[in-house]
Amino acid sequence: MKNSKSPDTTVSRRKFLSAAGGITFAITTYAILPQWAFENPELEPNPEDKGRQISAWVHIRPDGRINIYNPAAEMGQGSMTALPVIFAEEMDADWSLVHIEYSPIEPKIYGPGVWGGRMMTVGSRAVSGYYDSLRQAGAQARYVLMDNVAKKWNVPITELSTEPSMVIHRASKRKISYGEIASFATLPEKLPAIPADQLKDPKNFRLIGNQKITRFDIPAKVNGSAKYAIDVRLPGMVYGVISRSPVNGAKPSLLNATEIRKITGVIEVVTLDHGIGVVADTLEKALKAKAALRIEWSKGAKAATHSSEQAYAEYTALVNDDSRKGRSLESKGDPANAIKMATKVYTAMYKNDYLYHAQMEPLNAVVSLAADGTSAEVWCGTQAPDSAKGAAARVLGLDESKVTLYPHYLGGGFGRRSSPDYVEEAAALAKAVRKPVKLIWTREDDMQYGQFRPICLQHLQAGVDQAGNITSWKYIISGTGDNLLASGAEMPFYTLPDLLIELRAVDHGIRTKHWRAVGHGPNKYAIEAFIDEIAQDQQKDPYQYRRHLMRNHPRALKVLDTVAEMAGWGKKLPQGRAMGIAFAERSGSPGAGVCEISLDRETGKIKVHHIWAAVDGGVIVQPDNARAQTEGSLLMGLSSVFHESITIKNGEVQQSNFHDYPILRMADIPETLEVKFIDSQEAPSGLGEAGLPFIGPAVANAFLALTGQALRHMPFTPERVLATVGAK
Amino acid sequence: MATITLTINGEKRTVNVEPDTSLLWVLREHLGLTGTKYSCGKSYCGACTVHLDGLPIRSCTTPVSVAEKRAITTIEGLSTKGDHPLQKAWIEEQVAQCGYCQSGQIMQAAALLASNKKPSREEIINQMSGVLCRCGTYMRILKAIERAAKEI
Numbered sequence: 001m002k003n004s005k006s007p008d009t010t011v012s013r014r015k016f017l018s019a020a021g022g023i024t025f026a027i028t029t030y031a032i033l034p035q036w037a038f039e040n041p042e043l044e045p046n047p048e049d050k051g052r053q054i055s056a057w058v059h060i061r062p063d064g065r066i067n068i069y070n071p072a073a074e075m076g077q078g079s080m081t082a083l084p085v086i087f088a089e090e091m092d093a094d095w096s097l098v099h100i101e102y103s104p105i106e107p108k109i110y111g112p113g114v115w116g117g118r119m120m121t122v123g124s125r126a127v128s129g130y131y132d133s134l135r136q137a138g139a140q141a142r143y144v145l146m147d148n149v150a151k152k153w154n155v156p157i158t159e160l161s162t163e164p165s166m167v168i169h170r171a172s173k174r175k176i177s178y179g180e181i182a183s184f185a186t187l188p189e190k191l192p193a194i195p196a197d198q199l200k201d202p203k204n205f206r207l208i209g210n211q212k213i214t215r216f217d218i219p220a221k222v223n224g225s226a227k228y229a230i231d232v233r234l235p236g237m238v239y240g241v242i243s244r245s246p247v248n249g250a251k252p253s254l255l256n257a258t259e260i261r262k263i264t265g266v267i268e269v270v271t272l273d274h275g276i277g278v279v280a281d282t283l284e285k286a287l288k289a290k291a292a293l294r295i296e297w298s299k300g301a302k303a304a305t306h307s308s309e310q311a312y313a314e315y316t317a318l319v320n321d322d323s324r325k326g327r328s329l330e331s332k333g334d335p336a337n338a339i340k341m342a343t344k345v346y347t348a349m350y351k352n353d354y355l356y357h358a359q360m361e362p363l364n365a366v367v368s369l370a371a372d373g374t375s376a377e378v379w380c381g382t383q384a385p386d387s388a389k390g391a392a393a394r395v396l397g398l399d400e401s402k403v404t405l406y407p408h409y410l411g412g413g414f415g416r417r418s419s420p421d422y423v424e425e426a427a428a429l430a431k432a433v434r435k436p437v438k439l440i441w442t443r444e445d446d447m448q449y450g451q452f453r454p455i456c457l458q459h460l461q462a463g464v465d466q467a468g469n470i471t472s473w474k475y476i477i478s479g480t481g482d483n484l485l486a487s488g489a490e491m492p493f494y495t496l497p498d499l500l501i502e503l504r505a506v507d508h509g510i511r512t513k514h515w516r517a518v519g520h521g522p523n524k525y526a527i528e529a530f531i532d533e534i535a536q537d538q539q540k541d542p543y544q545y546r547r548h549l550m551r552n553h554p555r556a557l558k559v560l561d562t563v564a565e566m567a568g569w570g571k572k573l574p575q576g577r578a579m580g581i582a583f584a585e586r587s588g589s590p591g592a593g594v595c596e597i598s599l600d601r602e603t604g605k606i607k608v609h610h611i612w613a614a615v616d617g618g619v620i621v622q623p624d625n626a627r628a629q630t631e632g633s634l635l636m637g638l639s640s641v642f643h644e645s646i647t648i649k650n651g652e653v654q655q656s657n658f659h660d661y662p663i664l665r666m667a668d669i670p671e672t673l674e675v676k677f678i679d680s681q682e683a684p685s686g687l688g689e690a691g692l693p694f695i696g697p698a699v700a701n702a703f704l705a706l707t708g709q710a711l712r713h714m715p716f717t718p719e720r721v722l723a724t725v726g727a728k
Numbered sequence: 729m730a731t732i733t734l735t736i737n738g739e740k741r742t743v744n745v746e747p748d749t750s751l752l753w754v755l756r757e758h759l760g761l762t763g764t765k766y767s768c769g770k771s772y773c774g775a776c777t778v779h780l781d782g783l784p785i786r787s788c789t790t791p792v793s794v795a796e797k798r799a800i801t802t803i804e805g806l807s808t809k810g811d812h813p814l815q816k817a818w819i820e821e822q823v824a825q826c827g828y829c830q831s832g833q834i835m836q837a838a839a840l841l842a843s844n845k846k847p848s849r850e851e852i853i854n855q856m857s858g859v860l861c862r863c864g865t866y867m868r869i870l871k872a873i874e875r876a877a878k879e880i
Contacts, residue, residue: 222815284746409828657772663862665857669866
């Protein structure tokens with residue numbers, strides 16, 4: 001990536017607007033810039049044209065090379081390749097000539113036109129959010145090229161067609177390359193919106209759905225040259241580290257400032273609201289000075305009263321007390337009455353511990369405030385560059401337009417990096433020292449001052465009819481993190497006439513955050529495990545039992561049937577093995593999984609031997625990458641299912657590094673992992689998280705089938721497993 | 729402070745640091761060899777794996793003084809053109825996602841293949857289980873090592 005190296009190689013907006021030796025298209029989705037930026041580099045889109053979304057940029061060089069600007073963060077999910085594929089498809093670009101660069105951070109231009117136009121790469125929404133606008137933009141770029149040829153050759157545009165990077169006039173057997181067109185093209189004053197029926201028929205796609213298109217970022221990621229923000233080095237750069245409050249909300253008083261300032265290499269000690277920062281000329285000196293800090297923390301922070309193990313008792317009381325009304329997430333029919341009338345009523349509670357993101361690259365950012373204090377630069381990996389830029393500007397007291405942000409690869413995001421807290425901190429240190437500062441969080445900092453997937457408890461109650469089918473459903477969620485617990489609580493693909501879903505949230509003063517698949521992880525675990533417990537009691541096959549629930553939803557049935565067939569559901573298994581099945585929809589993608597497990601009854605260790613997954617993601621833009629994302633979300637899911645738990649005692653996080661917060665290792669992988677996508681021409685839906693919500697309940701359900709016992713507290717550690725099966 | 733001369737990827741480099749400074753900070757922050765990554769700082773995750781006289785070590789907990797007079801190989805020096813069979817296999821299998829752990833994965837795998845040209849699946853898993861990947865690319869790491877082993 002050109003612009004991930006250093007500021008002088010970064011393509012600024014202005015620079016590429018006025019780039020010599022080629023043309024740059026600014027493409028509007030709906031219409032039409034009054035004057036093209038190309039013709040006047042200083043011109044911004046008319047601010048009065050509200051509702052206009054400028055969605056993409058492409059630059060073509062006379063030699064045919066094409067630069068496409070990617071507006072999304074690249075955190076491993078591959079959309080820096082997928083988004084340009086969508087654009088290039090409609091533009092009919094020769095993919096071998098395409099080079100990808102980050103777009104500038106200009107949400108009005110590069111925002112996706114949905115979710116408020118913000119440049120956020122979250123919720124598996126990059127491909128689905130940009131799909132229509134980038135197809136439109138690509139088609140408009142193709143139109144501009146053809147229009148220029150039509151004028152040059154004096155032929156009607158309707159007689160022209162394209163082949164990859166080539167405009168063709170069949171009648172006169174002439175053709176001309178996009179690069180050649182770039183040498184004389186002018187941009188029209190107005191661009192037509194290309195009607196949907198003039199976009200490519202999906203069956204003619206060459207790039208979208210092409211198995212052979214590889215990720216743009218991978219070569220640099222195997223030779224060490226890929227640049228993450230933590231790799232940035234600038235002339236005169238110094239290093240910042242911060243000792244943060246062990247209990248969220250506690251304020252620091254530094255007891256030995258004089259002593260710290262005397263340490264060789266220490267440049268500045270900075271008191272922040274939530275910690276003490278040390279800036280030194282090398283990282284190792286900064287870390288040594290940090291270790292020497294003696295800080296007294298204020299008492300009385302709200303979080304200090306919270307201990308996670310005790311919280312479950314509070315949640316249990318809360319979900320059982322209907323006088324404590326929470327927020328209704330969905331309500332239909334008369335569930336209270338329906339449960340009274342049911343032939344049999346089932347009740348169960350499920351628990352989910354706090355989870356930590358554990359992205360492999362600890363948080364970090366580099367911020368440089370200009371010597372005159374009037375402008376600043378930020379180097380960071382972020383899922384939300386616009387809010388990171390805004391946060392830096394606020395801390396530095398600058399207008400946002402005076403801050404330039406250089407996006408870098410993210411060494412994992414998973415929701416953590418849509419928070420700009422680490423950028424704010426780096427800005428505060430840079431402001432104090434007026435030198436470029438690289439702020440690094442140690443792994444311990446990253447874990448102990450984490451923003452966690454919230455702890456929660458799910459209380460479920462269901463009534464069944466005489467045939468044993470579920471007809472009424474009461475679902476009460478309690479825990480911290482408020483709205484983070486709501487995602488995935490609803491069941492849009494199950495037919496349940498009487499239903500109540502309610503959230504009774506508590507605020508413990510603990511930092512919480514979106515974590516890959518957000519509430520879908522805990523909610524789908526509870527829902528899907530509960531369904532199997534009922535099916536088992538009713539002596540029904542859990543696959544068929546789900547088929548009945550999703551009888552009105554063919555898309556859901558299709559993924560469930562597909563995965564059952566892949567796994568050979570119902571076949572005879574070796575002694576000591578069992579299969580579990582589960583279903584979930586995340587980011588608009590219905591998905592289902594089956595896993596086959598065994599249990600070591602001595603150690604309590606569950607072994608997953610095989611995983612099968614079927615997902616309907618609509619049109620699959622990059623099939624191999626989509627498969628990789630599903631594999632990744634399944635394995636990260638398994639990691640959380642077996643290993644991960646943050647516990648908090650009197651407000652303090654008890655874990656500090658990977659020895660006491662273990663994550664999945666290669667030793668834990670299944671023997672086989674098979675993924676299938678449903679053949680579909682629906683618009684794409686999200687695939688970055690789709691595998692995660694159903695793997696947990698698939699494991700729990702296999703365990704139920706194997707042992708007759710239900711696992712109701714995630715993660716399923718050996719201790720909890722042994723307690724459940726009553727061994728030892 | 730001490731003046732320490734290191735041999736990294738066949739080149740002599742001199743740094744002026746405290747002898748207990750980790751090799752990782754020296755490589756990354758003093759010498760700009762940023763392909764080797766910091767992640768845990770305690771030898772739990774393997775992201776910082778480099779070779780010392782051909783053996784895989786965790787540079788985050790290795791004092792730079794230990795590495796003096798020994799041959800250090802980092803991801804930047806694994807091959808001349810990024811064409812080590814493992815690097816090619818990593819691209820063929822499209823292994824990397826966020827990519828942050830992959831230098832460590834490849835260096836660990838390269839040390840395995842250097843000592844065991846035809847490792848079994850079990851041997852690969854044993855050797856690789858100390859290098860963590862949060863994105864969950866393990867299935868592809870395994871395939872890529874098996875592919876590279878065929879080419880060596």
